[in-house]
Amino acid sequence: MSDIQITLQNAVAQAVEHLYGTPTESSKVLVNNTPPDFQGDYSVVIFPFVKLSKKSPDFTAGEIGAFVQEKVELVKSWNVVKGFLNLEISEIYWNSFLQSVAENHHFGKKPFTGRKVMVEYSSPNTNKPLHLGHIRNILLGWSCTKILEAVGFEVIKTQIINDRGVAICKSMLSWKLFGEGKTPESEGVKSDHFVGDWYVLFEQKSKEEYEQWQQSSIAKELFNTRKKTEQTEKEFFKDFKNKWFNEYSKLGSEVRDMLLKWESHDPEVMALWKKMNNWVYQGFDQTYGDLGVSFDKLYYESDTYLLGKDIVEQGLSKSVFYKKEDGSVWVDLTDAGLDHKVVLRSDGTSVYITQDLGTAQMRYKELGCEQFVYVVADEQNYHFQVLFETLKRLGEPYAGGLHHLSYGLVELPTGRMKTREGTVVDADDLIAEVTRLAKEQSAERGEIDGVAMAEKNENLRRVGMGALKFFIIKVHPKKKMIFNPEESVDMQGQTGPYIQYSFVRINGLMQRIEKEGVDLSMFAKYSDMKPQEKELLVALHEYPEIIQSAADEFDPSLIANYCYALAKSYHRFWHDLSIFNAETNEAKAFRLLLSKAVGQVLKSGMGLLGIEMPDRM
């Protein structure tokens, strides 16, 4: 609710009490924006008061309208349509509002409140490069950090790196067996892709080994004795794959051996592990840089995977957890609609959730945040429900401030991306592709042919990335997304470049103001406001509320849709009205000031999405 809407709510509530003698809670009064086809700026829904007035909706609206106009100076006029009271706000209000926006680069943002939140928005595995799914995760999370900052939080941006386990051992073993000492430099391959390639090779070699093994007499015998009725050989071996890898595979046993050596800190394995992970980090850094994101604090699973044992002890002593005869420890969450869940294995080792419990506690002690946001795909909804509920029962002080920003998976028109089928959309490829597209389209237009190469490249990089980022962020996080690599991302219509283009138009005006030294102070004498101008003012007016709801709901798509709507209104305004050649000097000043304000808000809003504005395009 904006200040003016609250004023109107209060006035209506007063009117109802005064006219019909029944006190009404002002927050219950509905004050919406008036739809474009009607005259007025804000509309009050009158139906709820009809019971009190015992008169017709339109008559009631008239009585309330007269009272409100009397009471609130800023209400210039009112009219009634079918039970809706439409109120028009005076130019004085809009003019002073416009001036305050144009003068304030932080319009819509709140000052620092002293509150602190941690956002974990990337959790990559170190055995392969980042892909489109990671991009959605990272962009949503990054935008979320910007939005939380805008409402006054100090935000600690973190990533947890899954740098240990079977997966990275596969890459390591594969390189050790077949690598012949090759390096990313020697092969001229981006270093995280280099590591990923060895992982892929491992899977390939393992598949070959499995196929060969299926011909052995042991395999034939297993098939004949254990197959289910009607099961073909192919089906049987498909199901058997994990068991084979764990019990019969030579590569499988070598990987497990390597994992054990890693756990016992074998120097040779540790050296190899560090070497390969460093290659991956180098590659990740470049991709993060291209995406324009950064972190304040890094967590490595190799440091945290043993955490959580003491929290299990605490849980047992508080009787939040219970122990079975075999020594495993459990939590019973059935009364919260969840299930029984293991928190410690019978052999005393951690499971995934043990680690998360421990990490949460450690972070709280270390960072002192009151809120924690985890940006993780919706596959893990259940896990986070269990995690949060468990922390709550343990009485952790931050338990009320935990939030899982859950988002839907990115899918291809053919379904989920699959490494095995080679349908994974690689992050670096995609970034290169959108940049190429932006350059191609710019060349077709020829608008900035004369601009210096470096400046041109930077502008077009922003356009390409703007297209990609907007494409992803405009969709509500919890919805799954379809991405068609054939069509890639658009640059026309409801897109990032569309919004950037409206900014570029404004930027052109601002440069001209500077060159020609236009005096904007006479804007306040402009009184004949056009609908296209009012529409922009109303939109600007909503910006602070939009940021607040985006923060409350952890939903950057609200900002994206807002920016699009604002840009759309601006394009219409630009088309319909002359700005520099306006009818009067007052109109010219007003439109230029309005343009300036719109430009600032667009830049600010897109900044909350992690999208930079080009100067020219």
Added chain:
RNA sequence: GGUCCCGUAGCUCAGAUGGAUAGAGCAUUUGCCUUCUAAGCAAACGGUCACAGGUUCGAGUCCUGUCGGGAUCACCA
């Protein structure tokens, strides 16, 4: 089977706390650059808001059920 999420135009998506005739973009068709950048503007076409009940002055929005799609229910991470 239990729990959760989704179902809006041919396609991709908007539709705060229930409010006025359900909106954009893409695609298709058609207009608009001697005037501030046409990555733009305007128009046409396109809908039983999955279906059936219910709540009420009013339901795409809330409740119940049905049907479709997805996720998850490991001493995996």
